[in-house]
Amino acid sequence: MNMQIQRQRLFVVLISVFLFWTRVQSVRFDLESGHTKCISEDIKSNSMTVGKYHIVNPNEGHPLPDSHKVTVRVTSAYGNSYHYSDHVTEGHFAYQAVEPGDYMACFFAADHKPHTTLTIDFNWKSGVAAKDWTNVAKKGSVELMELELKKMFDVVQSIHDEMYYLRAREEEMQQLNRSTNNKMFWFSFLSILVCLSVAGLQLWHLKSFFEKKKLI
Numbered sequence: 001m002n003m004q005i006q007r008q009r010l011f012v013v014l015i016s017v018f019l020f021w022t023r024v025q026s027v028r029f030d031l032e033s034g035h036t037k038c039i040s041e042d043i044k045s046n047s048m049t050v051g052k053y054h055i056v057n058p059n060e061g062h063p064l065p066d067s068h069k070v071t072v073r074v075t076s077a078y079g080n081s082y083h084y085s086d087h088v089t090e091g092h093f094a095y096q097a098v099e100p101g102d103y104m105a106c107f108f109a110a111d112h113k114p115h116t117t118l119t120i121d122f123n124w125k126s127g128v129a130a131k132d133w134t135n136v137a138k139k140g141s142v143e144l145m146e147l148e149l150k151k152m153f154d155v156v157q158s159i160h161d162e163m164y165y166l167r168a169r170e171e172e173m174q175q176l177n178r179s180t181n182n183k184m185f186w187f188s189f190l191s192i193l194v195c196l197s198v199a200g201l202q203l204w205h206l207k208s209f210f211e212k213k214k215l216i
Contacts, residue, residue, distance in 0.1 A: 026123045028056070031070065033118070034111035038104050041124055044165060045100040049126035051083075053107075054090035056119040064089055067116045071108040077101030097126075127158060 031037050043049055055068045072091060074083035076099045083093035087110075097103070109118050 028121045031118045033109045033116040036108045038106040040102045043097045050094040051124045052092040053122040067112045074105045
């Protein structure tokens with residue numbers, strides 16, 4: 001009974017961490033013609049990421065107006081381009097992040113007369129959520145239990161990689177703290193040395209002044 005309870009707790013913890021680590025960003029926003037809107041996503045290196053976007057048709061059952069076109073560009077924190085589409089109504093992208101940091105997906109609507117407002121539906125996934133497990137199950141002809149085990153294995157692997165990433169960041173912070181403490185020590189030492197030197201010069205000046213006035 002205790003083993004079963006422990007397994008249930010472990011499962012809850014893994015699922016919680018999985019939900020925390022997996023990033024799924026699905027938004028719907030309005031974009032005015034002649035303007036640009038950017039959406040950022042923090043993605044660590046070697047993470048798979050996929051995105052899909054389309055312009056919502058304002059008139060159901062009718063063709064999309066010619067004015068409803070956007071230009072989409074996805075760039076890394078270092079300015080490298082990972083996706084570019086010009087004058088489109090929909091599209092998608094998929095890549096494995098090489099550089100860690102904030103990735104930007106920018107949507108630009110060309111200026112149009114009369115003024116037009118576009119509604120864009122954008123879905124952005126990264127990490128484990130970016131894997132299409134339905135296609136994996138179809139292609140591999142795996143059983144449901146095997147599929148769940150594969151999912152769980154990827155979750156554990158993701159948690160493992162995230163822990164190593166956090167450990168590396170912690171070591172960087174510790175090294176920065178040691179460097180800062182060392183600099184503060186020498187700064188404090190020099191400050192005390194300067195203060196003592198100034199105090200000594202003041203005493204010497206006062207002593208010389210009083211000797212000239214023959215007060216001592």
